[in-house]
Amino acid sequence: MPRFAANLSLLYPELPFLDRFEAAARDGFEAVEYLFPYAFAPQELAARLKAHGLRQVLFNAPPGGMDAAGIDAAWAAGARGTACVPGREDEFRAGVQLALRYADALDCPRIHCMAGIWDKSGSSPHAASAIRSLYESNLRWAAREAARAGRTLLIEPINPRDMPGYFLNRQDEAHALAQAVGAPGLQVQMDLYHCQIVEGDVATKIRQYLPTGRVGHLQIAGVPERHEPDVGELNYPYLFQVIDEVAAACGWPGWVGCEYRPRLGAEPGGTSRGLGWRHAAAGAAGG
Numbered sequence: 001m002p003r004f005a006a007n008l009s010l011l012y013p014e015l016p017f018l019d020r021f022e023a024a025a026r027d028g029f030e031a032v033e034y035l036f037p038y039a040f041a042p043q044e045l046a047a048r049l050k051a052h053g054l055r056q057v058l059f060n061a062p063p064g065g066m067d068a069a070g071i072d073a074a075w076a077a078g079a080r081g082t083a084c085v086p087g088r089e090d091e092f093r094a095g096v097q098l099a100l101r102y103a104d105a106l107d108c109p110r111i112h113c114m115a116g117i118w119d120k121s122g123s124s125p126h127a128a129s130a131i132r133s134l135y136e137s138n139l140r141w142a143a144r145e146a147a148r149a150g151r152t153l154l155i156e157p158i159n160p161r162d163m164p165g166y167f168l169n170r171q172d173e174a175h176a177l178a179q180a181v182g183a184p185g186l187q188v189q190m191d192l193y194h195c196q197i198v199e200g201d202v203a204t205k206i207r208q209y210l211p212t213g214r215v216g217h218l219q220i221a222g223v224p225e226r227h228e229p230d231v232g233e234l235n236y237p238y239l240f241q242v243i244d245e246v247a248a249a250c251g252w253p254g255w256v257g258c259e260y261r262p263r264l265g266a267e268p269g270g271t272s273r274g275l276g277w278r279h280a281a282a283g284a285a286g287g
Helices: 019-028 040-053 068-076 088-106 125-148 172-181 192-198 202-212 236-250 274-285
Strands: 004-007 032-035 057-061 111-112 152-155 187-193 215-219 256-258
Touching: 004 057, 019 040, 019 256, 040 057, 040 088, 040 187, 088 111, 088 125, 111 187, 111 215, 125 152, 125 172, 152 172, 152 215, 172 187, 172 202, 187 192, 187 202, 192 202, 192 215, 202 215, 202 236, 215 236
Parallel strands: 004 032, 004 256, 032 057, 057 111, 111 152, 152 187, 187 215, 215 256
Antiparallel strands: none
16 A cells, blocks of 8 residues: 555644644554644654654755745745746745754655746747746756755646646646756655646656655545545546556656545544455555
């Protein structure tokens, strides 16, 4: 069975954020991820991880802004990264350095670096080339800084329905970009929810990309509502078997982040009651 990490930005929404660590550990999760840690002191988050025996496996670099208030305001205003946005190179670099300081305090091996919003439609080939060149340059610098700190930088294709105008949408684009940048510390975050919406053929893409060594992290959610993975059009029991088979063959050691919205919303205990899919996966693996 894959190793699942609880995404605390979406799971246990009825609880204050810092109380979600305990809830995840109580439900048997051994690792957590979330969008942003910057509203809390890193020492406070590290204490929660230690108290509940959890590993931090992923969080995002700032979507914009240079301090906690600015980051929160940037996200609320629709910022979704600065890596491909002209004129914000200093902000991008400051955000990466802040993320690396948090990663050090939390012993987190991976940081997701969001690309940013840029409308490709109607743009000239020259403009598109310039944006791509800027994105590659920023990622090359950030991956080098991350490697010096012993961390891995991730990029993630995100579907344009949930995030209109997001620069990076497809798996092949992300892998071509990682190859072009040529930094060993740059990998792809493969979210099966986004992959299904944009491209489909998810099992084949797992078999295609996991053995390359360029996939640093997987994420899951049901499609199309982004609820538990036992709801929707994807056959996750089958996909979990595919992940297990491919990971065993190629030695992929990664985590699978549970980045979904519980069907029961903020109803007390709703996340825990919705974990039947995970118990079923454990039973299938054991049987």
